[in-house]
Amino acid sequence: MKIDILTLFPNMFNDIFNESIIKRAIDNKLVEINIHNFRDYTLDPHNKVDDTPYGGGSGMVLMPQPIFDCVDKIKTADSKVILLTPDGVKYEQSLAYDLSHEKHLIFICGHYEGFDERIRTICDMELSIGDYVLTGGELASMVITDSIVRLLPGVIEESSHINDSFNNNLLDYPSYTKPRVFRGMEVPEVLLSGNHKKIEEYRKNESLKRTQERRPDLLEK
Numbered sequence: 699m700k701i702d703i704l705t706l707f708p709n710m711f712n713d714i715f716n717e718s719i720i721k722r723a724i725d726n727k728l729v730e731i732n733i734h735n736f737r738d739y740t741l742d743p744h745n746k747v748d749d750t751p752y753g754g755g756s757g758m759v760l761m762p763q764p765i766f767d768c769v770d771k772i773k774t775a776d777s778k779v780i781l782l783t784p785d786g787v788k789y790e791q792s793l794a795y796d797l798s799h800e801k802h803l804i805f806i807c808g809h810y811e812g813f814d815e816r817i818r819t820i821c822d823m824e825l826s827i828g829d830y831v832l833t834g835g836e837l838a839s840m841v842i843t844d845s846i847v848r849l850l851p852g853v854i855e856e857s858s859h860i861n862d863s864f865n866n867n868l869l870d871y872p873s874y875t876k877p878r879v880f881r882g883m884e885v886p887e888v889l890l891s892g893n894h895k896k897i898e899e900y901r902k903n904e905s906l907k908r909t910q911e912r913r914p915d916l917l918e919k
C-alpha cells in the first residue's frame with residue numbers, strides 16, 4: 699500500500715512513523731508513506747496557501763489551488779482521496795479494515811479555520827476521528843494511518859488482530875501474565891487450567907460482559 703499525506707506541517711510527522719511497528723512495516727516495504735507540503739505547490743508569489751473568507755468572518759480559509767495541483771500530481775486510477783475534517787464520517791474499526799484493502803490512499807489535512815468548499819469535489823471520502831475539534835487533520839491522519847498499517851498483511855501476526863477490541867463489535871477480553879499472584883491479585887484459575895475450550899468460553903464471556911458494561915451501544919450494532 700502507498701499512503702500520501704498532504705499537510706502544511708510536515709515536521710509533525712518526523713517521529714511518528716519512525717518508531718515501532720509502522721517503522722518496521724516501512725522498512726519491510728509493506729507500506730510506503732510520503733509526506734507532502736502543499737505549500738510547495740502554491741502559485742502565489744508570496745507562497746500563500748490561505749486567504750480571508752468571501753462574505754467576511756473570522757479566520758483564514760485554505761485556497762483550492764495548491765491542494766488541487768498536489769492531488770493532480772500524485773493521484774492515479776487506484777487512488778482514494780480522503781479529506782480529514784470534523785464534519786466527516788466518524789472513523790471506526792470497520793473502516794480501517796475497508797481502507798486496508800486499498801492500493802493508494804491520499805489524506806488531505808485541513809488546517810486553520812477552514813478550507814475552500816471546492817476542495818470537497820476532489821475527495822472520495824471525508825473522515826473525522828471523533829466528536830471534538832483538533833487544530834488540524836494531521837493527528838487524525840496519523841491515527842487513521844496507524845490503524846490501517848497494522849492491518850496490512852505481514853505487519854503484525856493476524857492472530858493478534860483477530861481478537862482486537864471492536865472486532866465483531868466486542869471489546870477485548872482481559873489478559874494476564876506472570877506472576878500468578880501480584881499484590882494479592884490472582885490470575886483467574888481457568889487461564890491456568892490448560893483447558894482450551896474452557897479458556898475460550900471464559901474469554902468470550904468476559905468480552906461480552908465488558909462490552910455490556912462499558913459500550914452497550916456496540917451490542918446493538
Ligand code: 6GU
Pocket residue numbers: 781782783784786808825826827828829830831832833834835838839
Ligand atoms: Cl479529521 N480534523 C479536525 N480538525 N478535527 C477533528 C478531526 C479531524 N476529527 C476529529 N476532530
